Amino acid sequence: MAKSLLEQLPEIVANGRKVAEKILESLENRNRIALQNREWVLPAKDSKASDWISNASRQDAQASESDWHNRLIYGDNLLAMAALLAGDTDNASLRGKVDLIYIDPPFDSKADYRTKVTLPGVELEQRPTVIEQFAYSDTWSDGTASYLAMITPRLVLMRELLSDTGSIYVHLDWHVGHYVKLVMDEVFGKDNFLNEIIWQRTGAHNDAGRFGIVHDVVMLYRKGESHIFEPVYVPHSNEHLNTRFNQIDDFNGKRFFAGPITAPGSGPSRAFQGRQIAPPKGRHWSYSQEKIDELEANSRIYYSNTGTPYLKQYMDEYVEQGRRVQSVWVDLLPAKTGAELLDYATQKPEKLLERIIKASCPEGGLVADFFGGSGTTAAVAERLGRRWVTSDLGKPACMIMRKRLIDQNAQPFLYQAIGDYQVEAAKQSLGRDFRIGDLAQIVLSLYGALPLPIEENPTRALGRVIANGVKTLVLADSPNKLTGLATLKKAIALRDGLMGGWDKVVVLGWNFDPAIAESINALNDVALEVLVIPPDLLDRLKKKGGLEKLRGSVRFASLQYLKIAPVKRVRVESPPHPNPLPQGGEGATVQETITITLANYVLLSPDAINLDEANRSKLQAVMNAEPLALIEYWAVDPDYDGKMFRSVWQDYRGNTDNDGDPLRVITQAVLTVPAKTGARRVCVRAVDVFGFEAEVSLDVAVTA
Structure with a gap:
């Protein structure tokens, strides 16, 4: 007879702890998991209204990259947390440094996690990659047991990241909330359970045969014996005030409520208006005789018709503080319209996160969310002056978060990725x-x-x-490095010299230098082909159950690439901006403009994207008619150092400040920057609607 879930739970928790312990043991290894810096984002979405370089605070922020920087991480949160715990040469370990963790993990086994992609004149439906399904649909492969196996090691690592005074909020619903609470009791300790918060997430509706389900639960645990908590207050309703404060004080004309002046427990009589009055049975007077005399002198005692004393509680004092929030939250329904909505299925309202952050994270403290979704946690933390780290396994989610933060003019932040995802997946x-x-x-x-x-x-x-008489050499590159120009040159040398030479060489790569297309074009070698290894190959291998079952079904796609028109760089002696930055000698304001124009974008083979045939056909039509419509986001670094891409100008679909078109990016950027002698290394990076990146970088001399 199969074990019940409760019988399986001890083993699930024990195995989850073992997974986490192996990760923690590996943190000191030379080959520990690391994060790759993909982009240093300096939000500057509106190219027409102002120029990023004119904002002195942004220049200061760029100069202080060695200090703390907020982080958006793409990849499996288990690996992201391992990297954050390990730290590296550029970033200290966050072990014991996080003040607040909020997570909203997927908790509905029947949820539809397909992504809708809207292009001009067509809407596509993209199924999640196998990697994404691991975190969503495949989390339920063995029902709730596999979900608990997924969440347990992650909760263990989250506890390691929390400070001694930190706390964690885990947002769930009726599907798994009660089971996850048992796991959290084991990981954090039953004595550290603080609240089960009931959040009404929707208005009333009818559920056939039962009461309407309108709420989620949020479990609050602390890490240690003491924790940060600041009570939250909300305004009282007029109806409540008028009903409660229903009397007028003849002494000062204020509205008041006659509240009890006793508390549970026995105690002696007190003198009121010169006569001794005993408290009701089982209760005692709340104040000393001295305090009662003071209240009497200030006309703060009210006497009922029977002569029983009460305390006058004035409405103006009560209103000033507000009502203290309790564990049932019915006042934070999600917004149905407005700028906050991002068309993200599991998006939570900002007011919900605002309440949580204000209660459990001090100003300047550190907030983390490892199921980032639409980015509500990071967006609210940014607005409230807290530092933040967020991550998500879905590329669509990371694109939404990056745009959302740029949209709200966030402080500069790092966009990072797991450095060795395929290596870790291969180990599994x-x-x-x-x-x-x-x-x-x-x-x-x-x-x-x-x-x-x-x-x-x-x-x-x-x-x-x-x-067919053609000898082809094939090189499978390593997953723990970027395939770039050096690898291509090595492949060509092997083709020409190894074993008497070959007719052509094919390079198969996992992760690519964003400038790979530029490198291929520069080599101009027709006997060189570069193909992409499917990023979900290892998960497919594990799911299919063997190598033989995958033969013939794995497609190695061609690379996508970006083309731009010749870049124009023009010296401007009299800059139009009213507050230019000084450059050079006293009072000098010499600047220059850089004009970048997108020319073409070629997507990698549509076969590599998880679409059915009908959607693939729609995509091909857009690729043929308007390839630049596939670009979701593009950014410019006017002084690329070859190491860190600093996006100091961005545009993206939905940023209607520039062109009023929500489905297209603008295709030309004009940057005004301080003048510079010699050539500038200009780098342009684009991300398409499916999350694939392409890059062009080139040296640009002054053209006029």
Whole structure:
């Protein structure tokens, strides 16, 4: 007979702890998980209204990158938390540094996590990648048991990140809330459970055969014996005030309520108006005789018709403080219209997060959300002057968060990604003892290549395909580095010199230098082909149950690339801006304009995107008619150093400040920047509606 969920729970928690303990043990290893810096975002969405460089605070913020910076992380939150706990040369470990964690993990096994992509004249429906399904639909592969197996190690790592005075809010509903509470009792301790908050998330509706389900629950736990908590107050309703404060004081004309002046417990009589009055049975007077005399002198005691004393509670004093919020929240229904709405299925209202953050995180404190979704936690933390870290496994979610933060003119923040996602996924699929060569062999086999002899192929990353008289060398690059120009040059050298030479070489890569397309164009080698290894390959391998079942079904896609028109760089002796930054000698204000125009965007093969045939056909039509309509976001770094992309200008779909078109980006950017001698390295990065990135960088001389 199968075990019940309660019988399985101890084993689930024990296994979850083991997963977390292995991660914690690995933090000191040389090859620990790291985060890659993808973009240093300096929000400046409106190119027409002002120029980023004219804002001195932004210049100061850019100069202080070594200090704390808020972080948006794309990738599995288990790996993101491991990286945050480990720290690196640029960022200290956050172990014991987080004041507040709020998470809103998926909790509905029947939820539809498909993404709607609206393009001019067409709407596509993209199914989640297998990687995303792991965090959503596949979390339920074994029902609630697999969900608890997913959440347990994550809760353990969250506890490690919390400060000793920190607390965690876990947002759930009736599907799994009661089971997760049992896990949290084990991880955080039953004595550290503070509240089950009932949040009414919707108005009344009819559920057939039962009472309407209109609420979620939010579990609040602290980490240690003391915790940060600031009571939250809300205004009283007029109806409540008028009903409660229904008497007028003849002494001062104020409205008041006759409140009790006793408390539970026994106690002696007190003198009121010169006569001794005993408290009711089982109660005692709340104040000393001295305090009662003071209240009498100030006409703060009210006597009923029977002569029983009460305390006058004045409405103006009561209103000033407001009503203290309790554990049932019925006043925070989500907004149905307005700028806050982002068309994100599980978006939570900002007022909900505002209440939580104000209660449990001090000003300047650190808030974390590892199921970032639409970015409400980060957006509210930013507005309230708290530092923040957020992450999500879905690329659509990360794109929404980045745009939302730019939209609200956030302070500069880092956009990061898991550095070794495929390596960690391979360990889960192939065992912790796997080697990079093992993975290369799998990739080569799925491509249809036979391995080269070991004496010619010590890393086991090379294979061969011979068909129709054409000899092709195949190189499967490592997943823990970016495939870039150096790899391509190495592949060409092997093609020309290894084993007597080959007719062509194919490079299969996991992660690419954003400038890879530019490198391919510069090499201009027709006997070189670069293809993308499906990013969800390892998850598919694990799900399908073996290599043989995947043969013939894995498609290696071509790269996407971006093209721009020739960049114009013009010196401006009399800048039009009223407050230019000084540059050079005293009073000098020499600046220059840089004009960047998008020319074309080519998406990687639509076969690599999780679409059905009907949606793929719609996408192909847009690609043919208007390729630039596929761009979701693009940004410019006018002084790219080749290491950190600093986006000091951005535009994105939905930013109607620039062109009034919510479905297209503007295709030209004009930046006014301080003049510079010599060439400028200008870098342009674009992200399409599916989350794929492409980049162009080039040296630009003054053109006029």
